[in-house]
Amino acid sequence: MELSITRTATGQTKTATIDAADLVDNGLVTLRCGPFDSCAGEAFRMSLRSPAGPDACIAVFLTPGGDLEARLVYGEFVLDGTRIALPHEWLVQTVDLRTLDADANGGLTYSLTQWWVDRFGVFLEGSLEVPSVATRVRLLSADAVGDLSIETGRRAGECHFSGYLACRPGEVLTLLADTPDGTLSRRVALPYEPLVPPPSPGLFPKFIGLVNQEKHSVLGVESRKSNLYSVSNRAHFLPHVRFVGFDILAGDSADVVGDAHHLTRYFPERSFGAAYSLTVLEHLLMPWRFAAELNRVLAPGALVYHATHQSWPPHAEPNDFYRFSDEALRLLFGPEAGFEIIDLHMEHRVWLYPEERTSRPYLLAPVFPGFGNVQVLSRTVREIHSPQVGWDVDVARLGERSRAYPRVPTE
Numbered sequence: 063m064e065l066s067i068t069r070t071a072t073g074q075t076k077t078a079t080i081d082a083a084d085l086v087d088n089g090l091v092t093l094r095c096g097p098f099d100s101c102a103g104e105a106f107r108m109s110l111r112s113p114a115g116p117d118a119c120i121a122v123f124l125t126p127g128g129d130l131e132a133r134l135v136y137g138e139f140v141l142d143g144t145r146i147a148l149p150h151e152w153l154v155q156t157v158d159l160r161t162l163d164a165d166a167n168g169g170l171t172y173s174l175t176q177w178w179v180d181r182f183g184v185f186l187e188g189s190l191e192v193p194s195v196a197t198r199v200r201l202l203s204a205d206a207v208g209d210l211s212i213e214t215g216r217r218a219g220e221c222h223f224s225g226y227l228a229c230r231p232g233e234v235l236t237l238l239a240d241t242p243d244g245t246l247s248r249r250v251a252l253p254y255e256p257l258v259p260p261p262s263p264g265l266f267p268k269f270i271g272l273v274n275q276e277k278h279s280v281l282g283v284e285s286r287k288s289n290l291y292s293v294s295n296r297a298h299f300l301p302h303v304r305f306v307g308f309d310i311l312a313g314d315s316a317d318v319v320g321d322a323h324h325l326t327r328y329f330p331e332r333s334f335g336a337a338y339s340l341t342v343l344e345h346l347l348m349p350w351r352f353a354a355e356l357n358r359v360l361a362p363g364a365l366v367y368h369a370t371h372q373s374w375p376p377h378a379e380p381n382d383f384y385r386f387s388d389e390a391l392r393l394l395f396g397p398e399a400g401f402e403i404i405d406l407h408m409e410h411r412v413w414l415y416p417e418e419r420t421s422r423p424y425l426l427a428p429v430f431p432g433f434g435n436v437q438v439l440s441r442t443v444r445e446i447h448s449p450q451v452g453w454d455v456d457v458a459r460l461g462e463r464s465r466a467y468p469r470v471p472t473e
Contacts, residue, residue, distance in 0.1 A: 373432030
């Protein structure tokens with residue numbers, strides 16, 4: 063198979079090759095190619111050609127070294143210690159490309175392109191080859207067996223299979239293929255994929271460090287101890303930084319009680335050098351109004367940090383309204399709202415396992431991760447003189463709903 067890395071700006075391409083027979087137990091393989099000159103900060107496109115088919119590829123490593131060795135780490139290249147963004151559509155998948163002992167199994171070989179297991183069962187998708195033709199394919203696990211959907215492939219004896227089997231996790235899995243010459247079987251060995259968390263940019267510690275270095279005041283939105291695991295961040299700021307805790311309900315570390323949709327009712331305009339919130343935005347009925355109000359109480363050049371959820375179960379009902387992507391925060395706390403983005407990041411991957419296990423979109427949901435945390439670090443660059451936002455509601459009604467949090471900690 064051949065790996066190609068192309069410099070997007072110039073089209074310059076480097077290639078490396080490897081024999082599929084060298085892959086053992088879905089092992090991780092380093093592919094080396096010649097170095098690029100002055101590549102820091104540039105975008106690179108990666109492609110992989112494999113005899114296993116257009117949907118099959120391997121997990122590629124990169125480690126900074128003498129020659130260009132690149133490691134694909136969940137959608138990012140790291141070249142000589144510099145992080146380079148890689149678009150999501152260029153991500154590679156992992157596939158089991160091990161050489162199989164066909165003779166011991168009547169000629170049945172297989173490869174996996176997608177798979178997942180949870181406490182309720184297993185999902186497999188891949189291809190298999192038999193000497194003649196497979197008329198039926200089943201998946202066996204202990205006392206559970208079920209049919210997999212099949213589609214004829216391009217080569218003789220090849221078919222693609224996919225499906226879900228409800229079974230106890232940890233049992234031996236076996237593929238059964240019915241052919242005109244009888245039923246062939248092969249034990250399925252699921253690839254091992256170690257969980258390696260991508261590096262975090264540490265935006266909140268960076269925010270705290272910048273505030274302690276540059277500012278004399280900071281507003282902490284929803285600062286009270288709202289559950290058993292809440293901790294105050296007041297102690298993270300140096301004594302010269304005036305910390306003001308703000309929350310919709312009274313509690314420890316809440317210096318001012320009020321509605322974040324109307325910050326200018328409680329604080330003078332341009333009165334803070336920094337502000338932050340931690341998992342607050344999803345609980346605000348109109349976060350765009352909060353962003354505009356926050357801009358008004360911040361001084362020019364003020365620092366802003368917000369963290370919220372991109373994927374997370376409902377919590378603190380009934381006041382759990384939204385989930386945010388990094389692009390949503392780019393708009394809420396970007397140029398359109400009077401801010402300049404310093405950094406933006408989604409992290410803490412989570413995988414969604416659906417209850418609906420018959421349709422392909424749901425069955426593929428656990429393959430692609432969401433993110434438990436999305437965060438933005440911004441700086442004010444333009445004043446918003448009034449919260450010019452739509453969908454306004456009666457102030458009293460909004461305040462009543464904003465205070466509708468459960469009194470018993472739920473998170």
